[in-house]
Amino acid sequence: MSDRITLHIDGSDRTVAVPPAMTLVQLLKREGYRGLRQACDGGSCGGCTVLLDQRPVLSCLLNARQSVGRKILTIEGVIAYNDELRLLPLCLKKAGSAQCGFCTCGFIMAAAGLYFAARDPQRDELVTALSGNLCRCTGYEKIIRGVELFFAVINGRTDRAQLASAHDCTAPVGERIEKLDGDGLTRGEAAYASDMVMPRQLVMRLLTATVAHARIRAIDISAAEKLPGVRLVLTHRNTPDTRFTTAAQGYPEPSPYDARILTDTVRFHGEPVAAVVAEDLATADAALQLITVDYDELPVMLTFADAYEQTKAAIHPAGLANFADPAHNLVCEFQYTQGAVGQTPDLVRVSGTFTTSKQQHVHLEPHVAIAAKDEYGRINIISSTQVPFDVRRIVARALGLPFSMVRVSKPRLGGGFGGKQEVLVETIVACAAARLDRPVKLLLSRREEFLFARTRHPFRVTLELGFTRAGKLTDLTAGILSDTGAYGGHGSTVAELATMRIASLYPAPNVRVDTKVICTNKTPGGAFRGYGEPQVMFALESLMDEAAAQLGMDPAELRLLNHIRAGDRLPVETLFVQPHPPGEVITTCELPRCIARGQERIGWGTPRPAPAPHVRTGKGMAISLQGSGIANITRSSVTVSLNEDGSIQLLSGAVDVGTGADTVLAQIAAQTLGVPLTRIHIITADTAVTPYDSGSYASNTTYFAGHAVQQACARLREQIFTWAAAKFQLPRDGMALRGNMLVAGDITKPLPEVATAIFADLRPVDTVFCITVKKETAAPPFIATFVDVDVDIQTGRITVVKAVQVADCGTIINPLLAEGQMEGATLQALGYALTEEISYAADGRVRESDLLAYRVPTIFEKPEFAVEFIQPHEPTGPYGAKAVGEVAFATMAPAINNAVFAACGVRFRDLPMSPERFFAAQRS
């Protein structure tokens, strides 16, 4: 029963009806207050922070009635509070604090609390004040800088004029320009799918398996169906039996078709077995309790030995999935060889077996989708996805619909990192919406994210390197076992990329890599920043250090002697085709300068004094390369059009996952056309509106979509010039667009007037250009990473004091955003190296299913960052650009491992490098 209570919100009294169970965040969201996010199941993320009597609190932990008689301040109140506090969102925008923006308002509210508590806080006060909030994108550095900028401005140390927008810039490539959507993100105006409520919307909840491997003998939904308010209960019995893959990838689709909407065989703990659609969450949850499932349990296989070497059972029996050897749970295997390993005498050999952990993306916005039929009978899906066109394809296949009957769009995304390259929730909400003629929404809880969203694939890498006495790498022999979990998904392509990368960084005449992908009863693996590279680089770059020690060389010197160079050819393009086609020729590689600069920034060779007797300090390094999309696979189309007022409309199927891709594409458009950035209007990723794009993954957007933008805008510019030269009798040579003017010699004409005249022309002058880009290259960016660590030899705690990332990513289109990508990847990789791991009990149950047990880095774990770019002009990229998004990830774990060895002589072979493993390694 709801009572009416009066709350004082943002300076006004509001009387509202509140049921007894309603939390403050639920109330505020219901009443339309924006900027409140829930990224956890309560108390862990800080996304729902509001001020209560000027102190920050978590509105998810408070009953709404607990705030009666107290002053509530939300982000709207911050903006309206006074002339000082309203600068806070602006400062965070200016500092590049918002990437996906899902957490940003929570940080702003925490900072607002600090504003009321301290006029001019010290940095440690500031960090502590922000420590209750999680961010997965930024690495926290730019958030801290945004808040510092705010206090600098209000205390008169920085001029307010510095907060002015740079969006009127007409040559924006290379400029530190804040995100075009920065205001929306920092003022809570951005719309995420998780916030959306459609008229007549129903909600879906999922019943997840309590066992890890079982056939469903019986499932009784009769009681749930009878519960008032329940509209539909779905199981494997009443959903299509079509097999498909949930792994979203380009054409040709490489993944096994091993999934269906709801399963009749549970293959991992937490796998959904039924779905309830109801009028409200309470009813849906109550209905879930009424469903009974009778399981016929099967052997649980969690290790390579159980699943493959001494197989206990086939997880996907023959005929159900196109695995290489379903009887032994072998999804695929491949081999890459060149030369003949083991034939060269007198080599200095180093070897080891390395294991890596199962990392979860923890994008702060969970997976969410809303599906509804429109007046044409089409299924419209709004999803937090990186791959709208792949969602369309997979949903159409799962439901047996033509592509034209499925439309997919995405609002702002609350992070992705590859996790939303998986079609996890869209098929089932589409299935329900198709039957009910009402919108259906499914938003996963954080626990559900841990139970069945995808993870990084754990690898076991056995590696041997053979060097001449002079340090030249001659032999590389690797055995890679990848655990793809219960479904094939991205398993084969992740392993393929890992195989290619381990053979690429140091070209050796003799190489042999044997790779197998094994299915187990664990949460499925998926796409994740780095896509197989972090696993193999942990092995390769750790072993390179061991080799340097054996050879008596400096680790940097050994790498400089062996790394791939401009003019070298990548060994292979794909392993799925026989014979393997050769890879692309590297056109730019500035690794030597990256290494040299990194050595300077870290103080290589200069020991840092230990801060305490029980602490040892050490420095380590690693290098790596990534891709800029996928050669011959990534496909990006862009449509650019001139509006009648001279503004430019840019349609792209690419998705801004939070990286700032929309801003970067607009910068390229503005630079090419010579118009102010403010005149570019970008619309992205709606399968019914924008042209096809493979989706945002593999760090492809700038290199591919950016190139399409550049080419399309060049065509439009030429069209304007040609038309204007003829119409106004102007000299064509030297014609240019500057600012908002057409310039030809001494004559200038406002672009809006020119545009209007074009539309008034009696002839049909084409003002719309669509360009598709697909390339034979995906120019690799390169990186040298250096870290400086403290190792507490008594507690096993490893603290990364400083992380230096010097990268060759070609021309940097937007240094502010590029730095943010590097810092964010660095901290996410630090978590992978030190703390993050999903583990399983013997019966296959997931042990870490919340943000208390699964430890992502907080602001306290953030090291000092030093990010620098060496910028060669990459001829195959737009304005010389290569990719930025992933390259900073793979090197962190081996660099930390090497630094720990330098500090105290302990080497890790397993991730994460936990204190428990430190003690074990110390003893051994």
Added chain:
Amino acid sequence: MLTRHATREYHAPENTSALFALLAAPVPNTALLAGGISLHWRGCRASRLIDLRHIISSSVSVTDGTVAIGAGTTVAAAAAAHLPAPLTALRQACARLASPQIRNVATLGGNLISHFDFSDTLGPLYLLAPNLRLITRDGAVTRPFTELLVKDRFTLPANTVLDAFIFPAARLAQWRGGRHHKESRLGRDLATLGLTILDRTDGAFDLALTAYWLQMRCWHAVTNAADLQAQLAALPPPKSDQRATADQRRRLLAALLDRLLAGGAA
């Protein structure tokens, strides 16, 4: 997100009469709210919530050396309060509890009132052993903290509400200071643990050790640190299905204790 729709009633009684009238009408699965964090831990399953904010004290006072801290005092307020030196460890524990947002809502008495008896503040409270001012139907009564401990678990008598912690001047006089160290986010299974040391005026010290795998252990009037280390080494091995070994935990404890005894933050 986690949905909480079990609650059918919410009450915030204005006075003790109203409170005890509510408690006299037994409703299964009733939860008392003293702050709000317990809403997450317990309230999501409670069918009736009784908010004590109008009932219990939330002030801090020092009178003739005796300190009274209301059970409804937020952890943030306790951390910022000017308190005598023996209560330094309690202040430090408050300052490091959870996150700023939680410290602004969680109360010193909240966990005890909610019977969720694991918190950073419990170590210092166990050692300081304050008197507890309880609200009963017949008025306020004071009971020693230790009386309410049953096998290291804190249990309030039925139909009583914790109102305040009273630290008598005479008791506080036995310590000259103290410190608290919290080790968190250290590996997956080693963490989290808390160590509290109170330095006695006679040169000995009291130690409270909290860790989820061994709950709470206290040692009083320790004069020989080596003996204590031996006792720590003899602690029962942890439960199974944990990655850290008993030996690793003992080594960690020994190291942290050494550092804390040396006088600084561990």
